[in-house]
Amino acid sequence: MRQSKLFTKTRRSAPKDEISKSAQYLIxxxxxxxxxxxxxxxxxxxxxxxxxxxxxxxxxxxxxxxVELSLTALQDPEVWKKTDRWDDDxxxxxxxxxxxxxxxxxxxxxxxxxxxxxxxxxxHSYKDLPIYAYQFQxxxxxxxxxxxxILRGREFLMKDLYSFSKNQKEHDEFYKKAQEAYKNIFHRxxxxxxxxxxxxxxxxxxxxxxxxxxxxxxxxxxxFVDEKKKIAVNKEVCTDEIxxxxxxxxxxxxxxxxxxVGNIFNLGTRFSEPLSLxxxxxxxxxxxxxxxxxxxxxxxxxxxxxxxxxxEKGLVWPAEASPFAVHLINVSPEEEAAVKTAEDFYENLVxxxxxxxxxxxxxxxxxxxxxxxxxxxxxxxxxxxxxIQSGEFEIxxxxxxxxxxxxxxxxxxxxxxxx
Amino acid sequence: MRQSKLFTKTRRSAPKDEISKSAQYLIxxxxxxxxxxxxxxxxxxxxxxxxxxxxxxxxxxxxxxxVELSLTALQDPEVWKKTDRWDDDxxxxxxxxxxxxxxxxxxxxxxxxxxxxxxxxxxHSYKDLPIYAYQFQxxxxxxxxxxxxILRGREFLMKDLYSFSKNQKEHDEFYKKAQEAYKNIFHRxxxxxxxxxxxxxxxxxxxxxxxxxxxxxxxxxxxFVDEKKKIAVNKEVCTDEIxxxxxxxxxxxxxxxxxxVGNIFNLGTRFSEPLSLxxxxxxxxxxxxxxxxxxxxxxxxxxxxxxxxxxEKGLVWPAEASPFAVHLINVSPEEEAAVKTAEDFYENLVxxxxxxxxxxxxxxxxxxxxxxxxxxxxxxxxxxxxxIQSGEFEIxxxxxxxxxxxxxxxxxxxxxxxx
Numbered sequence: 001m002r003q004s005k006l007f008t009k010t011r012r013s014a015p016k017d018e019i020s021k022s023a024q025y026l027i028x029x030x031x032x033x034x035x036x037x038x039x040x041x042x043x044x045x046x047x048x049x050x051x052x053x054x055x056x057x058x059x060x061x062x063x064x065x066x067v068e069l070s071l072t073a074l075q076d077p078e079v080w081k082k083t084d085r086w087d088d089d090x091x092x093x094x095x096x097x098x099x100x101x102x103x104x105x106x107x108x109x110x111x112x113x114x115x116x117x118x119x120x121x122x123x124h125s126y127k128d129l130p131i132y133a134y135q136f137q138x139x140x141x142x143x144x145x146x147x148x149x150i151l152r153g154r155e156f157l158m159k160d161l162y163s164f165s166k167n168q169k170e171h172d173e174f175y176k177k178a179q180e181a182y183k184n185i186f187h188r189x190x191x192x193x194x195x196x197x198x199x200x201x202x203x204x205x206x207x208x209x210x211x212x213x214x215x216x217x218x219x220x221x222x223x224f225v226d227e228k229k230k231i232a233v234n235k236e237v238c239t240d241e242i243x244x245x246x247x248x249x250x251x252x253x254x255x256x257x258x259x260x261v262g263n264i265f266n267l268g269t270r271f272s273e274p275l276s277l278x279x280x281x282x283x284x285x286x287x288x289x290x291x292x293x294x295x296x297x298x299x300x301x302x303x304x305x306x307x308x309x310x311x312e313k314g315l316v317w318p319a320e321a322s323p324f325a326v327h328l329i330n331v332s333p334e335e336e337a338a339v340k341t342a343e344d345f346y347e348n349l350v351x352x353x354x355x356x357x358x359x360x361x362x363x364x365x366x367x368x369x370x371x372x373x374x375x376x377x378x379x380x381x382x383x384x385x386x387x388i389q390s391g392e393f394e395i396x397x398x399x400x401x402x403x404x405x406x407x408x409x410x411x412x413x414x415x416x417x418x419x
Numbered sequence: 420m421r422q423s424k425l426f427t428k429t430r431r432s433a434p435k436d437e438i439s440k441s442a443q444y445l446i447x448x449x450x451x452x453x454x455x456x457x458x459x460x461x462x463x464x465x466x467x468x469x470x471x472x473x474x475x476x477x478x479x480x481x482x483x484x485x486v487e488l489s490l491t492a493l494q495d496p497e498v499w500k501k502t503d504r505w506d507d508d509x510x511x512x513x514x515x516x517x518x519x520x521x522x523x524x525x526x527x528x529x530x531x532x533x534x535x536x537x538x539x540x541x542x543h544s545y546k547d548l549p550i551y552a553y554q555f556q557x558x559x560x561x562x563x564x565x566x567x568x569i570l571r572g573r574e575f576l577m578k579d580l581y582s583f584s585k586n587q588k589e590h591d592e593f594y595k596k597a598q599e600a601y602k603n604i605f606h607r608x609x610x611x612x613x614x615x616x617x618x619x620x621x622x623x624x625x626x627x628x629x630x631x632x633x634x635x636x637x638x639x640x641x642x643f644v645d646e647k648k649k650i651a652v653n654k655e656v657c658t659d660e661i662x663x664x665x666x667x668x669x670x671x672x673x674x675x676x677x678x679x680v681g682n683i684f685n686l687g688t689r690f691s692e693p694l695s696l697x698x699x700x701x702x703x704x705x706x707x708x709x710x711x712x713x714x715x716x717x718x719x720x721x722x723x724x725x726x727x728x729x730x731e732k733g734l735v736w737p738a739e740a741s742p743f744a745v746h747l748i749n750v751s752p753e754e755e756a757a758v759k760t761a762e763d764f765y766e767n768l769v770x771x772x773x774x775x776x777x778x779x780x781x782x783x784x785x786x787x788x789x790x791x792x793x794x795x796x797x798x799x800x801x802x803x804x805x806x807i808q809s810g811e812f813e814i815x816x817x818x819x820x821x822x823x824x825x826x827x828x829x830x831x832x833x834x835x836x837x838x
Contacts, residue, residue: 007538007547033540035490035494036524039491041491042489044486044488050489068463069462069466071454073457074573097514098514118452135424138557155493350819
């Protein structure tokens with residue numbers, strides 16, 4: 001798209017009440033707008049980035065057999081009473097509201113209950129299992145404090161997958177596949193090297209749950225990592241007994257700060273029993289379904305990328321989360337030849353299937369380049385009087401800072417992305 | 420996708436409390452699940468259909484210069500107080516909730532206020548205008564009654580575009596473009612012939628607003644159509660004076676029932692004045708921005724398609740809203756040769772970029788065909804022992820019922836879609 005049509009403008013400074021670096025950059029670059037603490041509008045660049053992140057997650061969920069659906073925010077109390085999660089004394093972050101007739105409703109902070117109930121319509125026999133259902137859906141959590149920008153939201157988009165299995169073996173196999181899928185996701189999003197699968201306490205149905213924690217000094221969590229083994233444990237489970245069990249030694253552990261970007265839980269029959277989600281096995285005997293849940297907060301992932309990959313000039317997006325593939329910048333917008341070349345180049349890039357932000361604005365070169373660095377699109381291509389003379393265009397990689405020159409023909413073949 | 424992996428099953432009957440035909444079919448075919456009156460989960464087939472509808476609307480909004488963003492559900496009262504739309508006596512369908520600290524919040528039933536306020540950060544000069552911003556976002560409306568399935572929801576996905584213009588001429592030009600875009604949308608979705616642009620009352624800033632009304636006997640609205648001129652008026656404005664003004668004659672008008680699938684409003688300075696959204700003109704004089712709003716409820720569109728295009732066998736999707744392009748049905752699932760042919764055919768169709776629901780289930784032929792007719796995918800391709808012998812496959816158009824035969828090679832070339 002033409003940058004002249006992008007209504008957001010970059011800002012020199014962020015609101016003072018924003019503490020986190022990620023929120024500051026995302027606001028200054030025009031990705032998000034703060035409605036209130038923990039509640040952010042996605043401006044065009046932010047929405048595009050979220051959609052890129054969403055697509056990476058969707059592809060990995062589909063690969064392991066996920067089927068997408070979309071549940072509702074408004075929640076009927078009845079089903080939550082059956083699992084004892086309606087009472088504010090039991091769950092302290094409900095947003096509640098009322099119908100005109102006075103009936104109380106909740107806004108879903110998670111969706112185990114309604115999905116388990118839906119599945120009672122579809123699961124009857126062992127032949128119906130396993131089922132892996134997921135959604136990208138807005139969660140509402142009434143957090144007492146929300147001061148970490150989009151890292152801890154009161155309203156946020158989440159990918160939540162729920163697995164329904166007929167026995168522990170089938171469940172365990174999928175749980176492992178989900179672990180690998182999560183590793184793939186964070187690898188593709190450029191934070192695989194600093195994201196640790198972290199053992200956390202598991203509750204009634206299993207010894208452990210697993211968090212995916214991305215190392216950063218500004219993280220809310222403290223974890224203990226074994227860098228060689230690429231494993232971590234969180235505070236709760238960092239006991240001598242458990243370390244021995246996991247084959248970890250306290251002297252190889254480093255205490256670090258991290259952000260939790262994903263988590264997976266063994267739910268056992270915690271929800272299927274009270275909600276009567278049962279199936280008949282081969283012998284006609286009834287059993288409750290074994291469940292798991294697998295979450296990733298998309299706003300938190302976007303915030304984490306902004307927090308850990310950015311530099312002193314601004315945001316730095318990995319290729320798979322970059323709002324556009326290419327930022328085409330005309331640095332001679334007052335010269336007719338440069339405008340013509342840039343316009344043609346833009347049309348050709350788009351015709352070749354590339355997503356392009358085209359800076360067609362009449363503005364000082366320094367400001368344009370500073371804006372481009374703040375926005376952080378992976379690849380910058382510079383068009384100006386010089387490049388027209390030489391027939392080669394400067395290509396800058398926002399992350400490495402490397403610069404190379406290439407002809408338009410080679411660029412259109414996509415060679416810049418490979419080299 | 421393989422139908423064996425689609426966890427939803429078709430149902431012989433719909434819940435008794437569903438009155439509308441659209442909700443009955445959508446529930447029986449596994450597109451939606453009722454959480455409570457006016458609140459529906461989108462099951463996989465429903466979500467796919469919604470995404471197809473969304474994409475048609477997105478393309479038409481982008482064509483007229485729309486830029487996409489995503490606002491929040493949670494609303495701070497302050498901005499709504501400035502426009503006098505916070506009080507329950509003024510707006511009777513708010514859902515309200517509270518933060519932990521007792522602060523009251525609302526759930527957005529529309530988004531003029533927050534977007535107008537955001538734009539005060541981005542609009543300063545006439546050079547910043549016009550701006551056309553839109554979103555696909557969940558609205559919450561506390562309807563007293565909600566008994567029309569997904570035709571009138573308490574929680575529903577809406578496309579809402581807001582236009583920001585520097586003068587009436589610029590506004591009027593866009594308003595006309597939006598009218599044409601809406602006609603394109605309903606035409607592409609297969610209801611163009613029975614959807615009328617309908618004059619409705621306009622409020623303080625203009626004589627008229629415009630509704631897009633799709634004719635159907637089960638509609639909630641009554642309108643008066645001039646079939647020759649392809650224009651309609653609603654009850655409010657069906658006066659002798661206005662009819663004369665519009666060049667309509669009462670004797671050519673037919674009273675009919677219809678569903679409102681979209682609407683567009685001239686907002687004038689109703690929101691920009693109280694929220695101080697002003698710009699400097701060429702002379703440095705300040706003026707309030709002139710606004711318009713342009714809505715389409717996606718659930719209502721899906722429900723309308725289900726209501727007006729379905730037949731006695733079930734749903735009938737137009738090509739651009741069909742959850743899959745092709746329903747590939749193996750009618751000899753017990754025969755090895757047929758299974759092999761169908762599997763290969765499925766892989767080839769997908770490799771050629773077609774979206775395919777592949778009925779690989781071992782089940783009686785009659786049931787499979789009845790399921791396919793109920794689900795209503797545009798094109799059915801039948802694979803069985805007969806087709807393997809002849810080398811030609813039966814292609815059925817769900818809407819017209821026409822049947823033709825074609826070789827796999829021709830089908831893979833996409834010829835079935837053209838013929």
